[in-house]
Amino acid sequence: MSTYQAPLHDIRFALHDVLGAEALFARLGFTEATGDIIDAVLDESARFTETVLAPLNRVGDEVGCGYDQATGAVTTPPGFKQAYAQFVDGGWSGLASPVEFGGQGMPHLAAIPLKEMIDAANLAWGNFPLLSHGATEALLHHGETWQQEVFLKPLVDGRWTGTMCLTEPHCGTDLGLLKTRAAPRDDGSFAITGTKIFITAGEHDFTDNIVHLVLARLPDAPAGSKGISLFIVPKLRVDRDGHVGERNAVRCGAIEHKMGIHGSATCVINFDDAQGWLIGEPNKGLMAMFTMMNTARLAVGLQGLGLADRAYQNALRYARERLQMRSLTGAKFPDKPADPIIVHPDVRRMLLTQKALVEGGRVLGYHAASLVDIVAHADDAGERERADALLGFLTPIVKACLTEWGVECTYHALQCFGGHGYIAEHGMEQLARDARITTLYEGTTGIQALDLMGRKTMQLQGAGLRVFLGMVEAFCQAHAEDGALREFLEPLRAKAGEWQALTLAIGKRAMGDADEIGAAAYDYLFYSGYMALAYWWARSVAAADASSQPQAFKDAKRETARFYFARILPRTLAHKAAIDSGAASLMTMDADRFD
Amino acid sequence: MSTYQAPLHDIRFALHDVLGAEALFARLGFTEATGDIIDAVLDESARFTETVLAPLNRVGDEVGCGYDQATGAVTTPPGFKQAYAQFVDGGWSGLASPVEFGGQGMPHLAAIPLKEMIDAANLAWGNFPLLSHGATEALLHHGETWQQEVFLKPLVDGRWTGTMCLTEPHCGTDLGLLKTRAAPRDDGSFAITGTKIFITAGEHDFTDNIVHLVLARLPDAPAGSKGISLFIVPKLRVDRDGHVGERNAVRCGAIEHKMGIHGSATCVINFDDAQGWLIGEPNKGLMAMFTMMNTARLAVGLQGLGLADRAYQNALRYARERLQMRSLTGAKFPDKPADPIIVHPDVRRMLLTQKALVEGGRVLGYHAASLVDIVAHADDAGERERADALLGFLTPIVKACLTEWGVECTYHALQCFGGHGYIAEHGMEQLARDARITTLYEGTTGIQALDLMGRKTMQLQGAGLRVFLGMVEAFCQAHAEDGALREFLEPLRAKAGEWQALTLAIGKRAMGDADEIGAAAYDYLFYSGYMALAYWWARSVAAADASSQPQAFKDAKRETARFYFARILPRTLAHKAAIDSGAASLMTMDADRFD
Known part of the structure; x- marks a missing residue:
């Protein structure tokens, strides 16, 4: 089985020595984000991910999610639900969310190492809380006051989770083709009807309620991408004063059988005159959606990084332990039956490629995260503007390169194991299968x-x-x-x-x-x-x-x-x-x- | 599900227009291998692989092989055994084997398209007959007359299959470390004791007998790779006059759970004072083993080619059917809701990369196959020598590049499907998982x-x-x-x-x-x-x-x-x-x- 140890030394190097996080946080007004606090968050993140999430990675792959055709219910792998309860109890859910909605108000950059560690420890599990952040962002930037009041707090504290319902069978990239309809009702809500596919965490047993953010068309909406609006469609109906009512007409129709991330529920979600609430302006749903998506794209980049790091750790351990052949320049460990394979130049090539992409990629990804904080909190308008331009430029690079490098690094790491890498028990092939999704979802490379x-x-x-x-x-x-x-x-x-x-x-x-x-x-x-x-x-x-x-x-x-x-x-x-x-x-x- | 259509047009182009196969065969004395015969072989190869093997590819992946701990028996996926019976009945097994041992005596080059088609249609199935060819080569070049008489004929006609038993838990590349022992017995046979791992087709239900070719050490053998001998160890004991006796002390101890080729049985094989026969000279087993391995390396290269071709066919079909976005230079199919994705430059980049690697790789692999025929049959010693040097140079290139390009092409093909490529039902992710083994076995890249x-x-x-x-x-x-x-x-x-x-x-x-x-x-x-x-x-x-x-x-x-x-x-x-x-x-x- 593959192991995971949070790379705290290199994470601290990236945060403090390269990016000067502490000074940055002070400058941006995060008075709580002192060096001591950041250190404590890192230590606890490592403990939680290493001891709670990492041990569930393999069972998640082997057992996967279950689906009950009769009820539409989804069962998560053994231990996943309990781990989520610990995540919520530990206050991890709202680490970087605003204090006014129950979050801890930490900078984005201070929360990003937790993200990397979660993905390295258990990518499939990490996909359940992941989209809550996108939903939170959309509600923060585009939600009405009552929507924020009613939906944001349970998302921030983790009582509920969120989804992004974009894709339909005939439209992925080309959202202008989407067909899901939204018909206005007398009470100000909308009746949402349509089928969405590839909905990550669309149904599960972690929480009672799930907040779907759904792209749909109003009657008379213009054709194409200019006629798309965004709606909040909770699994359990919620009215304007926050009262949680009966089950909404939202049902999981199936879960997909996938190459990897078996522990992550990828759902077909059917909306059948489900109660929904418009968020943001009519026909401006794509803009709100991009608020979610940019957050999600950076997060998916971190997934590639996390998997690459875990793969590298295991390949390095194996390369030091596995004895095979002698060094071309003469035996390096003559007392052993053969030299450890780390003496061979080509094994070093594979290891150093991983090391260079992981450690360099970490700074690249963390730097992008720091720009999120600067865009939101810098005093100087010029600085905010430059950071925003740079963040926009770097977001597709972080998303695509860190995930493609994740595929490459898991490839090399598996290869270091030789034939043993192909065998499930070593866990390397799972990392490679899991990594493959990151180059596809939230926009392909x-x-x-x-x-x-x-x-x-x-x-x-x-x-x-x-x-x-x-x-x-x-x-x-x-x-x-x-x-x-x-x-x-x-x-x-x-x-x-x-x-x-x-x-x-x-x-x-x-x-x-x-x-x-x-x-x-x-x-x-x-x-x-x-x-x-x-x-x-x-x-x-x-x-x-x-x-x-x-x-x-x-x-x-x-x-x-x-x-x-x-x-x-x-x-x-x-x-x-x-x-x-x-x-x-x-x-x-x-x-x-x-x- | 992914489909497969044998690329007969391009195969014929490679054979005839580029490599001049018909003239070559005539020059090398293959009087039977006329254009008509080759054409008939190609057509029948296509029919068999498209209609018998390809439909079993997915069930092989989903059901996989079963293992009975109590008896050590391995059950192959539904339909696999019947397909093998058809393969044997059709005389495919000995297509390029010598007529004197029951083969069809065709040139290696004429048989190689069948190999490509089998691997494209069903790689996991193809691994069962694959190693019979290596065993056949070893027996042809190093076997005593009685060994050829007794073991070769059933291998050539497919009644029995063969294996190569090299790897042990602590030694893969470094065969000098191997521990399996061979003790001489009075009847001229040897008692073989040891554990071999990663034995492809080491146990199955296709045939009654399985001929294991096993590397082991004689008593007093020199240490390292100079003390390794090769033994024939059949699953059922066989004496010198060909009489098949009781069960030999050879038992499958487990099958591996792998990333892909689930339908192929990858076995742990335990030998416990099993009856074996020395093949070739004592302590010269590595040389005989390389006879098998060079054949196998070229064959594994073809596996990469076959998978790449099948992946490309499906990606191309999808790219012509899937409508998404408009061409950057304006709508190409204004009557449709969107353009097929083949209009987009980056989709074309992925498709053309596959096409260039598949079609170029086909000629490269086939040319290497033609060298096998030249080395064995050319009149001129100088020509044979040059061909041998070139074949030695090209073998690692064919093995490594065609398999790495197989991984790359299945990557691009999956990517053309976007998120749908990650879903099992489209079959693209299976091709990617199956391709991954080809860069590992028979010597990593x-x-x-x-x-x-x-x-x-x-x-x-x-x-x-x-x-x-x-x-x-x-x-x-x-x-x-x-x-x-x-x-x-x-x-x-x-x-x-x-x-x-x-x-x-x-x-x-x-x-x-x-x-x-x-x-x-x-x-x-x-x-x-x-x-x-x-x-x-x-x-x-x-x-x-x-x-x-x-x-x-x-x-x-x-x-x-x-x-x-x-x-x-x-x-x-x-x-x-x-x-x-x-x-x-x-x-x-x-x-x-x-x-």
């Missing part, structure tokens, strides 16, 4: 790429990229005299210039042919992700050097950064070549000629 | 890389590479005046020179530090794989142009080749940069500092 290239770069004229390039340049200038950093700063600066030129070149081509955007998107996404990681690796080395970390830790950061620059960053060469080749090689072939 | 770099390139001083580069140069010269091929020949020739220089540079560095071999191996493997594919894509364009294929087919080959050169071949840039960076970034970090 292709959709993130299009969001980055089309909207965040072309439409917004590179606003976020400019902020990032400014950070790179400021960092390079600040350390211009630091000879120990030169090996990283020179390639970083050179590649940053290339990144900018590449962006301009795509923009130029796209003016003549919109398909150039789609043709460049995927490779531009990864090019950007590797560039962002190069920046954070260089900064990590600088931060380690400037810190009071042990010398061995500083050395390990520098050596991992060297590996990253030598053996991962060159992937940008292939991505650049693909981008430069343009759309022709993709678009010429007639759709009939593909087979 | 890392082991293939080391075989290519260390043994086939360094130790053998690039003999195989030189033959391949000679083919590239001859092809470029032969088409020097062909303007229509220039777009491919110029980069091919340039990269071939780079390939050669890269090989020399690694060799030079390796003289000073053996770890440079291991550090370069993985990237050199892929660099070589992409170069080999570039050659075969250029040749495919030339072959299509020179053929009587329809113009649309010729255009598709050219457009896919363009895609390959523009968007896949540049991956060599990243691999080259990683190789050039040397071993330092991998080897410096102390094993204690990885976490």
Whole structure:
């Protein structure tokens, strides 16, 4: 079975040494988020996830969720419900939610390590509380006062959970096609009718009530995505004064059988004249939905990170224990029957790839989380605006790259186990199967790429990229005299210039042919992700050097950064070549000629 | 559910138009292997795999194999046994085996499309007859006359199946560590005692008898890999005159629960003073084992190809049917609610990646199969020697690259389905899970890389590479005046020179530090794989142009080749940069500092 130990040392390094979290929190007015409090939260997060959630990861996979056709009820795997009760009792649910609605009012950045740990310990379980946060965000930003009063508090304290009901059988990415209808009623509510699929935590036995946030069409709504509204549809009817009534006409019609996350209930939810309440403006549902989705996209990125870290921990342990063959340069442990496989260069390649992507990805993801706090709480409007542009630019990168790297790292980790990695009892194959969903839900990697290239770069004229390039340049200038950093700063600066030129070149081509955007998107996404990681690796080395970390830790950061620059960053060469080749090689072939 | 249609058109193109199979067979003396016969074999192979095996693929995954602790018996999934009976009745088992032992005497190359089709249709099922071929090869090359008489015929006609019993719990790659013992008995047989794991088709209900080929140590055998001998250990005892007796002391102790290929029985096999017969020389078992393993490695490469092709077929169908969003350049099907997703550049990128890797990989794999025939049957000793060197060089490339591309293609295919790809009912996630084993068994990708770099390139001083580069140069010269091929020949020739220089540079560095071999191996493997594919894509364009294929087919080959050169071949840039960076970034970090 795979084990999990929360990587507290590296988490603290990312938070404090690289991102200066404590000073940031003080500046943003989080007076409660002192170093001591953050430390206590981290320690308790580790304890909860290691001892309560991690041991349930395998049973969740093996037993999965059950579905009762007769009642539509969903049963979660053994222990999942009790773990959720502990989660609620511990006050974890509202860690970063506003105090006025019962939350703990911590910064987003201070809560994000808990998220990483939950996902590493038990991704399937983590999907039940996950969407409560999206629902909370939507209610906070778009809900009427009574809606906040009635629905927010139980979501924040975890008594109820939330969902996002977007997808229908014929529409996923293309929400403009959705058919679910909302008919107004005399009491101000709406009758919601339709079928939603792929609803994570759409039904379960953790809580009595479930708050569905449902996209539907009002009568006479314009066609397409401009005619979509958002509704609150609770499983148990709730009136305006908070009275919880009888069962609403919401029923789980089936749960999906999936490649992984078997312990997570992925539901078909049927609404049959169910009572719903409009949230936000009519026909402006997509905007409210994006409030939920951006939160969820960053969160899914963290899922990829968590799984990658757990996979790496186990691969590293195995590589130190498994004895097989001798080092090519002569026996390293002549007293043993063979050397541990960590002596072999190719095993090191797989391990260091994981280490570089996990530790670099952690800073990348945490930095994005810090921007959420800055956007919400910085005094200076200019700072908020820049942070918002950068957050918009980084959100698809964090979502897509951390999840794709999660797939890659679980791949390498399994491979380190050889044939044993394919066997269920070692737990490595579960991590690989679980990781695979993260590149699909909340927008596939292709959709993130299009969001980055089309909207965040072309439409917004590179606003976020400019902020990032400014950070790179400021960092390079600040350390211009630091000879120990030169090996990283020179390639970083050179590649940053290339990144900018590449962006301009795509923009130029796209003016003549919109398909150039789609043709460049995927490779531009990864090019950007590797560039962002190069920046954070260089900064990590600088931060380690400037810190009071042990010398061995500083050395390990520098050596991992060297590996990253030598053996991962060159992937940008292939991505650049693909981008430069343009759309022709993709678009010429007639759709009939593909087979 | 995923569907399968044997790609007969492209298989025939690879065999006849690119590889000139009919003329080759005539030259090698296969007088029976006429065009008509090959065509009939292909048509019947397609019928059998499409109608008998493919429909059992999903039930194999869902039901899997059963194991009875009380008796050690293994039950295969519903329908598997009956399908095997049809396979035997159809004479498929010995298609490429010698006529004198009951086979059909067809060339290896003529039988390889059947292998591809079986694996595409039902990989788990295909693993039962698979290892009979390895056992057949070992007996043909190393067996005594009575052993051939007694064991070969039932293996060739499929009445019995074979296994390869190599791995033990503490030794996989490092067979020198193996502990299974063989004690001589008075009757000339040996008593075999030990535990083998990961034995594919080690126990099942297809046939009465199973012929295990087992690596074990004689008393007083030298330590390590020089003290390993190979034994024939049948499930039912067989004496020298072929009489089948009582049950041998061979028992299945468990079957593994795996990520995929649930329908394939992966067994723990316990030998407890079981009767065995030495095959080949004492202490020379590894050599005999490699006879089996090289056959198996090429066969596993074909598994990756088959799965990739099936995944691509389904992704292509889905991409033509699924309506979602409009083309960035305006609606292409304004009468439909949305455009089929094949209009989107990024979906085309995923599809064309699969098409380029599948069709190019097919020629690469088939060409290697043709070398098996040349090595065995060419009149000219020089030709045999060159073919042998090239086959040795290509075997790790075919095994590793076709399987890794199988993983990649099933990844892209699943991704084309979006969230639906993650759901079991579409069958795409099964293909991805099944494909994952192919990069692990019969030597992981890392082991293939080391075989290519260390043994086939360094130790053998690039003999195989030189033959391949000679083919590239001859092809470029032969088409020097062909303007229509220039777009491919110029980069091919340039990269071939780079390939050669890269090989020399690694060799030079390796003289000073053996770890440079291991550090370069993985990237050199892929660099070589992409170069080999570039050659075969250029040749495919030339072959299509020179053929009587329809113009649309010729255009598709050219457009896919363009895609390959523009968007896949540049991956060599990243691999080259990683190789050039040397071993330092991998080897410096102390094993204690990885976490």
